[in-house]
Amino acid sequence: MVENTDQQRKVIADAVVSMDGYTSTGPEDDMSWAMAHIGSEQSELMYEGIWRGVSTAVVGRVNWEGFTSVWPGLTSDPSSSARTRDLGNWLATVEKVVISTTLQQADLDKTEWTNARVSRDLEAEVRALKAAPGRDILVINSASIIKALLKADLIDELHMTVVPATLGGGVRLLPDGLASTWRLSHATAIPATGAIALCYRRP
Template identity: 90%
Template sequence: MPENTGQQRKVIADAVVSMDGYTSTGPDDDMSWAMQHISSEQSELMYEGIWRGVSTALVGRVNWEGFTAVWPGLTSDPNSSARTRDLGNWLATVEKVVISTTLQQADLDKTQWSNARVSRDLEEEVRSLKGAPGRDILVINSASIIKALLQADLIDELHMAVMPATLGGGVRLLPDGLTSTWQLSHATTIPATGAVILCYRRP
């Protein structure tokens, strides 16, 4: 891990969200409503611009189990794009902190991914990571973690890819009752998929 330059590490939250504010329809969501965007070349390019500046990834139990079931196959598939394979290799080796009250370290060690550990206390973990050496910290599409960190005022950048779809219910990204102010860093559209990318920073 690179030496700390004296600046505190940023916590970046990245999520795919529907027009009506949901990140998924629930535990069995297959993400088909967002796959055209997720698999697009433009999306891969933009996401690469985020993860290459990150040295720690935060995920919850559901995403951990989903990612480790799917990504090793994508990474080894010769039909996957070069950027997909690069991302898969990064996910497999980057420092990963899995926030869970039920998973054990032995559960993580059973997967093909390395450099992962369980943490029980999200806020304490993030405060410690922000003060430690390294590049930025990325929360990967885990709504429960993003909600908790927003309420604790521990997110520095919030990236939302808004899909041209409504889900009508499911898991919301933003917590009820949260009051906060953000500055728009940049916004872009992906005409091929209809997605709008919004990137906000805390002032």
């Protein structure tokens, strides 16, 4: 896939949410409420359509620590699907920016993943990434980062997959007090899990 040279790179945010609008139950969330969707073949195919057009991934500390503890095993497991292994290899090697005030570069370098660096200033980092050459930028399921970028008007495309479960509380994906207008690009039903994937773009 060629780099996006004619226009500025898009910032794409992707998250799984419950029917009542939560992306997790909190710091100790085990994601069991969403795993049927995350592991489905239809979900893998849909997500592949996003990440193959991306050359930079942005994550927060919690997701970085969770991803790097789980994904290397999934990637090397011969029982994992081909798409899961492809995604794992992409995650391991793509440029990754970890937004954190506590992690040090040495913490990132201890993991099996490469091509990762720490950034302290989210807005400045994303503005610089948008102005740099490359394919699109993907924020992966990090609610705090997505909220901050929505408030800064730095998200161009918002993917929300609504899973048929209610959590009753936890971390909401969308910030309070923010008024904005979006255009529905497409919606995809996932019959195997009952989830609905929504893609919104700025008008």
